[in-house]
Amino acid sequence: MAKPVVREAARRRRRPTRSGTVLSEEIIVGTALRVLREHGSTGLTARRLGAALGADPSTLYRYFAGMDDLTRAIGDELMGRALEGWTATGDWRADLRALGRAIHASYLAHPQAAVLTASRVTGRPREIAVDETILGILRGAGLADAVAVGVYHAFIDQSLAFAALDAGSLALTEEARTGDEEMWRSTYARLPAESHPNIAATAELLARRMPHSAYPMALEMLLDHAAARVARSGT
Amino acid sequence: MAKPVVREAARRRRRPTRSGTVLSEEIIVGTALRVLREHGSTGLTARRLGAALGADPSTLYRYFAGMDDLTRAIGDELMGRALEGWTATGDWRADLRALGRAIHASYLAHPQAAVLTASRVTGRPREIAVDETILGILRGAGLADAVAVGVYHAFIDQSLAFAALDAGSLALTEEARTGDEEMWRSTYARLPAESHPNIAATAELLARRMPHSAYPMALEMLLDHAAARVARSGT
DNA sequence: AAGGTAAGGTCAACCCTGTTGGCATAAGAG
DNA sequence: CTCTTATGCCAACAGGGTTGACCTTACCTT
Numbered sequence: 001m002a003k004p005v006v007r008e009a010a011r012r013r014r015r016p017t018r019s020g021t022v023l024s025e026e027i028i029v030g031t032a033l034r035v036l037r038e039h040g041s042t043g044l045t046a047r048r049l050g051a052a053l054g055a056d057p058s059t060l061y062r063y064f065a066g067m068d069d070l071t072r073a074i075g076d077e078l079m080g081r082a083l084e085g086w087t088a089t090g091d092w093r094a095d096l097r098a099l100g101r102a103i104h105a106s107y108l109a110h111p112q113a114a115v116l117t118a119s120r121v122t123g124r125p126r127e128i129a130v131d132e133t134i135l136g137i138l139r140g141a142g143l144a145d146a147v148a149v150g151v152y153h154a155f156i157d158q159s160l161a162f163a164a165l166d167a168g169s170l171a172l173t174e175e176a177r178t179g180d181e182e183m184w185r186s187t188y189a190r191l192p193a194e195s196h197p198n199i200a201a202t203a204e205l206l207a208r209r210m211p212h213s214a215y216p217m218a219l220e221m222l223l224d225h226a227a228a229r230v231a232r233s234g235t
Numbered sequence: 236m237a238k239p240v241v242r243e244a245a246r247r248r249r250r251p252t253r254s255g256t257v258l259s260e261e262i263i264v265g266t267a268l269r270v271l272r273e274h275g276s277t278g279l280t281a282r283r284l285g286a287a288l289g290a291d292p293s294t295l296y297r298y299f300a301g302m303d304d305l306t307r308a309i310g311d312e313l314m315g316r317a318l319e320g321w322t323a324t325g326d327w328r329a330d331l332r333a334l335g336r337a338i339h340a341s342y343l344a345h346p347q348a349a350v351l352t353a354s355r356v357t358g359r360p361r362e363i364a365v366d367e368t369i370l371g372i373l374r375g376a377g378l379a380d381a382v383a384v385g386v387y388h389a390f391i392d393q394s395l396a397f398a399a400l401d402a403g404s405l406a407l408t409e410e411a412r413t414g415d416e417e418m419w420r421s422t423y424a425r426l427p428a429e430s431h432p433n434i435a436a437t438a439e440l441l442a443r444r445m446p447h448s449a450y451p452m453a454l455e456m457l458l459d460h461a462a463a464r465v466a467r468s469g470t
Numbered sequence: 471a472a473g474g475t476a477a478g479g480t481c482a483a484c485c486c487t488g489t490t491g492g493c494a495t496a497a498g499a500g
Numbered sequence: 501c502t503c504t505t506a507t508g509c510c511a512a513c514a515g516g517g518t519t520g521a522c523c524t525t526a527c528c529t530t
Contacts, residue, residue, distance in 0.1 A: 066489075160400060197371075297479075
């Protein structure tokens with residue numbers, strides 16, 4: 001690595017780019033989110049981001065080790081925003097539900113960015129803060145460590161996995177205006193009842209439900225499971 | 236599109252490539268799976284696949300509209316394999332559990348391919364066959380259509396979402412031998428107890444559990460939920 | 471069996487991508 | 501005020517998907 005990246009905290013000199021803007025990790029990540037929204041999940045390129053920042057593409061390598069490193073920073077930003085829009089109440093079940101929805105919503109607020117990042121563990125500070133919070137809620141509810149870790153694992157993986165999946169269709173819909181509901185109606189509703197009796201019988205219900213996320217339902221299932229464990233540990 | 240793709244069924248002439256092999260969608264998809272396994276989830280390129288097939292990269296465009304189209308065909312292949320390794324017994328709960336595990340296992344058998352495809356709905360024939368099967372199991376169990384569609388939605392999305400997530404770490408581990416468990420131990424176990432008391436208290440449990448999939452647990456939660464609905468509908 | 475049609479393999483070229491080494495310049499330390 | 505060096509810029513590299521033109525040969529028709 002000929003050009004070692006300087007940590008944001010240790011950054012001293014702030015030299016403006018040719019177009020006048022002064023860069024920072026924060027500004028770069030924010031601009032990357034905008035570029036992703038405008039150009040789709042595959043539209044974030046070093047050249048395009050450089051142009052959006054008014055800087056040479058290679059300048060990015062002064063702030064991130066590569067596009068992959070930048071991608072993880074974007075993911076951490078979404079995690080951070082999820083935690084910002086959440087406050088503890090003391091009711092573990094309500095808190096966990098709210099946190100799950102906050103994570104899901106934070107990623108879905110930037111579907112194109114979520115597609116890139118949601119299926120990756122970043123190991124960055126704000127993701128770790130979320131993990132700490134979840135474990136705190138579960139242990140605070142009275143679950144034994146082993147059980148808390150199990151529920152935590154299912155919770156975070158489920159939240160991220162659904163965020164990635166749901167963001168995928170959302171981003172796709174916005175990129176190519178195919179209309180997902182239309183796809184369901186056009187593809188699935190046309191299947192003959194002889195070969196696909198079950199799809200044919202439920203085509204209308206499918207078309208109405210599939211464009212929406214199954215995450216809320218999965219989240220409630222997880223909360224039910226956790227509640228059962230909490231009740232058992234209480235006796 | 237100057238070169239319209241000929242549907243596989245309508246393909247008449249089978250002209251061997253320069254190196255002698257005769258192409259087909261099946262051979263291309265199979266070779267793509269091999270290339271993915273050998274070169275990682277980002278290692279499937281038109282040029283590399285062409286070389287592996289002993290054909291010019293542009294030949295691929297006679298069979299698929301583009302790399303994206305090929306990607307969806309790969310995903311459908313994995314779905315097809317999942318359904319092949321599954322047989323109905325008549326016990327809805329056992330059948331659904333087995334099918335979920337078959338889907339999950341089929342994708343994880345090709346982690347690099349799964350990363351590319353699991354977060355996408357292909358709308359291709361074998362994916363539709365899986366959907367039809369799931370709905371058949373649930374309706375056969377006696378669930379009302381609206382409930383069956385809801386459980387189906389959660390089931391298929393959960394299975395695909397976890398497949399994508401789990402494949403991600405699996406593919407990553409195989410690509411860059413970083414060792415995911417090591418990452419957990421090195422990053423999370425080092426956090427000071429003052430700032431991260433809950434992670435610190437459960438670090439060992441986390442390191443042991445996080446490298447494994449949370450899908451089995453999530454699947455059982457879904458089956459419990461479905462069983463409750465079946466019981467209610469029976470009364 | 472001969473001939474025509476076009477499917478399908480090949481080639482060269484296009485513009486895109488991430489990334490890097492060398493260079494220029496100005497910010498901030500002393 | 502000077503010096504160091506962080507930081508922005510430039511040019512270039514290898515490799516990516518994709519396409520239009522070309523050629524060859526498998527197959528259908530006669």
